[in-house]
Amino acid sequence: MEFLVLSTLNGLSYGLILFLLAAGISLIYGVMGILNLSHGALYMVGAYVGWSMAVQNGYNFWLAVLMGGLAAGLLGLVMERVFFRRLYKQLNEQVLLTFGFIYILTNLSIWIWGATYQASFTAPILTGSFHIAGLTYPIARISVIFIGLILAIGLWWLQDKTRVGAIVRAGMDDKEITMSLGINLGLVSTSVFFLGAFIAGFAGVIGAQLVGVSPTLSIDILLLSMVVLVIGGLGSVQGALLGGILIGCIDAFGKALFPELAMFFTYLAMIIVLAVRPRGLLGRR
Amino acid sequence: METTALKSMTQLRQGQLLRLASYAAIIVILILLPPFLPSYVQSLMTKILIFAIFAMSLDLIMGYTGVISLGHAAYFGVGGYTVGILLIHYDISMLWISAPVGILMAVLFAAIFGLIALRVTGFYFIFVTMALGQLLFSIAFKWEWLSTVGVEAIVGIPRPAVGLPWFSWSPTSFYYFVLLAFVLCFFLLNRLVHSPFGYALQGIRDSEPRMRVLGYNTWLYKYIAFVIAGAFAGVGGVLFAYHNSIVVPTHLSITTSALVMFMVILGGTGTLYGPVIGAAVLIPVEFYAGLITPERWPLILGGAFVLSIMYVRAGIGVYLFRLWNKVVYRYGSIKG
Amino acid sequence: MNCKKILILVSSMCLVLILAALPFVSSCTKPAPAPAGEPIKMGALLPFTGPFADYGSFLKEGLEWRLDEANYQIAGRPIELIIEDSASDTSLSLEKTKKLVDVDKVSIVIGPLHSGVFLGLSPYLSENKILQVGLMTKPLPSGTFDSYVNPFGTLYSDGVPLGWYAYDQLGVRTITTIGSDYVAGKSFVNGAADTFKGKGGTVVQQQWAAAGTTDFGPFLTAMKDADAVVTWLGSAEQVRFVKQYHEFGKKMPILMVSADQVRSVDMVSLGDTILGSIGSVTYASRLDNPANKKFVKAFKARFGKDRNPERDVYAAYAAVSLVLDGLAATGGDTTLAKLRPAILGLNLDYPQGSVSLHPSGHAIYDRYIVEAKLIDGKYLWDVIHTYPKVTDPRL
Known part of the structure; x- marks a missing residue:
């Protein structure tokens, strides 16, 4: 029982970080047809900025979270304005370009912040652990679950219940018709890209509560969030959320029960899901 | 009338001359020069040729058929691992056994993985191929049967025995061997893409629904292309195992898959010469960037990717091709 | 093969040659090495x-x-x-x-x-x-x-003294281990685990985490109780592990093979939680x-x-x-x-x-058991025991 509860919590906390990342990639791909593989690098930059604010300079943790998000968001804005704008729906070129960004951002981070690993950090009120009914669990992880769920609800509301969301969904389905309705898709695209990048940076600092910061994060976290997307299905918040929680739990239970085979499980899960439902569990269309 | 005919005659001559010059250049650079280069440059050229085969094989599905795979290294790695396993467990290093078996294994894996991966398209295809590659990577990493003791790799693979008592490999002779394989692969792939089958693939790339309406079993075409691409990737993997003397799990993983994909995109998709040029550019750039600045080379490589996408979007190979066309055109007309 | 393609091949090969010949040219200018001077x-x-x-x-x-x-x-x-x-x-x-x-x-x-x-x-x-x-x-x-x-x-010999120390000096009788899942991690941890078993101790559980593991939560959840936990992980993961270990409220003493994987900067960020950790080091x-x-x-x-x-x-x-x-x-x-x-x-x-x-x-030299201490306001690994002239028992 104790094992079940703790493993589920482990799965949820890690899975929700993956969800935040996957949701950003999914949104951007859906609206703009851009596969941004450097999303993991934005996550890492956000985490480093947050670390530098909170640990190096001693600012408030929540301010650091915000600044991490903003830094990644601004970087994303520059990427979109200067580069992606001209590469709509050119998947090959996007892959090469975004891999280029991964190389550059990872190496620049090593240059600026050093290659050594930075241990996890959190707000003073979140330090320490819960002790309930004989269970001990870190407060920071609970907070990650809460923040992730709140954002998930917020994103879902934005997507399904607002005018902006309607435009975004319309843009996903048919760009030309949406534009012919007099909607400024350029502005929508830019804002969506900023939002996606912001969430990545934000998730970077939130996730640093669990896993700290290191330059290898950009690739490690990218691969997993891709798996999340494929399992959950592209183009919807619910899909990314379901995928994130599933992968988080598979990872948590897999490592705990069959540590020798944990590496296989995530990829195996992805292949099985695709064999059964080729568009992911909750994919659009 | 006569003068224009004459002019076109001279232009034709010029063209022939240029073509002859190009033959000469190829012969000099690829055949005559290598023995005089230091073994390390020979080794680099060998690697370029091997990756050119590998990159052409990926382009067959990426550029000609229009399905992007981020797991193509799986078949490259399987080819290499087969060579290694035959050596360490069965003590077979005979070229005539280990190379065909290596290629066959690559075909086998491509045939199985193709069944799984081709259920989906586009974005999903990219990542399901990636997952299959990563799956093999983790197996190779974890299963000790697939490694030399003490290393997560198979080390110390010699050049293959050919069964001739008087023959022994040198870096130069191995280079020529790879060159021969490269020419053969280029020829075969060239025949393939200019066959009805190849044109059907390009039709699928441009519009799959149309081809389906025309009565083509597009799935089968894609599947066959995928398996053939796996076979040529296997050729590359087998050669690379002989060349590099080791196979490591990363030869199966996304690291290698991405690298070869960069070559294809960098050189220009949908052409055979594009991937060759991509390999010829990327391998030296990666290598020398690492030598110039061991700590900051990813900046050079990443910068090169970004710049090439922004300025030479169609690919360096295609760009050079157009440039050459211009030169030929100018040369001809000025003389005329 | 049409003419254009051949031309393209030519130009590509020219490029190869130019790029490949660069270092060759520079190396050519240097004279052949002579022995003295x-x-x-x-x-x-x-x-x-x-x-x-x-x-x-x-x-x-x-x-x-x-x-x-x-x-x-x-x-x-x-x-x-x-x-x-x-x-x-x-x-x-x-x-x-x-x-x-x-x-x-x-x-x-x-x-x-x-x-x-x-x-x-x-x-x-x-x-x-x-x-x-x-x-x-x-x-x-x-x-x-x-x-x-x-x-x-050898990697293995780094763990050996820790196995001895745990059994003889700390009186530990059962251990659980966690190590990086590749050759180095296994050798380090098994060096300690094998010697510990050789002395008569019991290894209750051995966990292996993939290199680059970010979240140790699952491993910590599944970790069995023992007198002590023996670890070797890459330096980033070691710090991550210690941090998460304490967050999960684990109380077993941590024994680290190559304790100096945790550098003094990392000790600062781990703070007082690192104090009392024991490990084997070469320097x-x-x-x-x-x-x-x-x-x-x-x-x-x-x-x-x-x-x-x-x-x-x-x-x-x-x-x-x-x-x-x-x-x-x-x-x-x-x-x-x-x-x-x-x-x-x-x-x-x-x-x-x-x-x-x-x-x-391989070298033969003294191995040291260290403990994390706060000395003059600085976190340091302090030497608490010496095992003279340790070698790999398998050599």
Whole structure:
């Protein structure tokens, strides 16, 4: 029982970080047809900025979270304005370009912040652990679950219940018709890209509560969030959320029960899901 | 009338001359020069040729058929691992056994993985191929049967025995061997893409629904292309195992898959010469960037990717091709 | 094949040639090496990118520092150091090594750090009669290679004293272990676990975490209770593990093989939770011997008072020292057949204690048990026990 509860919590906390990342990639791909593989690098930059604010300079943790998000968001804005704008729906070129960004951002981070690993950090009120009914669990992880769920609800509301969301969904389905309705898709695209990048940076600092910061994060976290997307299905918040929680739990239970085979499980899960439902569990269309 | 005919005659001559010059250049650079280069440059050229085969094989599905795979290294790695396993467990290093078996294994894996991966398209295809590659990577990493003791790799693979008592490999002779394989692969792939089958693939790339309406079993075409691409990737993997003397799990993983994909995109998709040029550019750039600045080379490589996408979007190979066309055109007309 | 395509091929090959010939041209201008007075060339493969990137800059500091001390000279011959990035990738490192050997004509290669990559290069270096020098502990070679020396021991031997100490001095009877899931991690942890079992202790559980594991939550949840937990993880993961271990409210004492994986900066970020952790090390800045006192003083003079010499810098420093001492003994002769026996015959007083070498190339020296302590406001590994002249029992 104790094992079940703790493993589920482990799965949820890690899975929700993956969800935040996957949701950003999914949104951007859906609206703009851009596969941004450097999303993991934005996550890492956000985490480093947050670390530098909170640990190096001693600012408030929540301010650091915000600044991490903003830094990644601004970087994303520059990427979109200067580069992606001209590469709509050119998947090959996007892959090469975004891999280029991964190389550059990872190496620049090593240059600026050093290659050594930075241990996890959190707000003073979140330090320490819960002790309930004989269970001990870190407060920071609970907070990650809460923040992730709140954002998930917020994103879902934005997507399904607002005018902006309607435009975004319309843009996903048919760009030309949406534009012919007099909607400024350029502005929508830019804002969506900023939002996606912001969430990545934000998730970077939130996730640093669990896993700290290191330059290898950009690739490690990218691969997993891709798996999340494929399992959950592209183009919807619910899909990314379901995928994130599933992968988080598979990872948590897999490592705990069959540590020798944990590496296989995530990829195996992805292949099985695709064999059964080729568009992911909750994919659009 | 006569003068224009004459002019076109001279232009034709010029063209022939240029073509002859190009033959000469190829012969000099690829055949005559290598023995005089230091073994390390020979080794680099060998690697370029091997990756050119590998990159052409990926382009067959990426550029000609229009399905992007981020797991193509799986078949490259399987080819290499087969060579290694035959050596360490069965003590077979005979070229005539280990190379065909290596290629066959690559075909086998491509045939199985193709069944799984081709259920989906586009974005999903990219990542399901990636997952299959990563799956093999983790197996190779974890299963000790697939490694030399003490290393997560198979080390110390010699050049293959050919069964001739008087023959022994040198870096130069191995280079020529790879060159021969490269020419053969280029020829075969060239025949393939200019066959009805190849044109059907390009039709699928441009519009799959149309081809389906025309009565083509597009799935089968894609599947066959995928398996053939796996076979040529296997050729590359087998050669690379002989060349590099080791196979490591990363030869199966996304690291290698991405690298070869960069070559294809960098050189220009949908052409055979594009991937060759991509390999010829990327391998030296990666290598020398690492030598110039061991700590900051990813900046050079990443910068090169970004710049090439922004300025030479169609690919360096295609760009050079157009440039050459211009030169030929100018040369001809000025003389005329 | 049509004409245009041939032309394209030509231009591509021209490009290849130009790019490939660049270093050739530069190497051509250099005269062939002559034995006396000519520079001794030393190559080093350090991880600046990839999974062990955090070690790269420290190792580089150590190499350059030791060569600066020697004024880049030994036995009347100048020394040239050529550093390349290993990226902890066997395939790439082998290519860099071939270049070091073919073009730069190095006679000594230091590194790389990653033990699997290190072994991957050995057959090539052995074939070319190039001395390979280990950085930090290295695995027991599977084959026989004859081109290898290392001022440190085997991975396995690093864990051995910890097994003894846990059973004899701490009175631990059951342990659970967690290690990185690759050759190095398994050797380190099993060194401790096997000796512990040999003494009569029980290993209740062994967990292996993939290299690069970020979240140890699942492992901690599944961890069984025992008297102590024995770990070896890569430096980033070790810090991550200790941090998460305490967050999960675990109370077993942590025994770390190669405790100095946790550097003093990391100890600061771990704070008081690290205090009381016990581990085995090959070098500690608080070792009480004349060579080390001199070493620490010189370190502080070069890198500043606030920094403390740690294993990374020391490992590189010791590797160069070993080569220089060997070269001094041969009078600057770099031939493997002379240099290696000369090094194997040395008896050295290094900051890590007195060092002699086993015929396999691994060193025999004292091992230390350390404990994390707060001394004068600084977190340090302090030496609490010494095991003299430890070797790998399998050698």
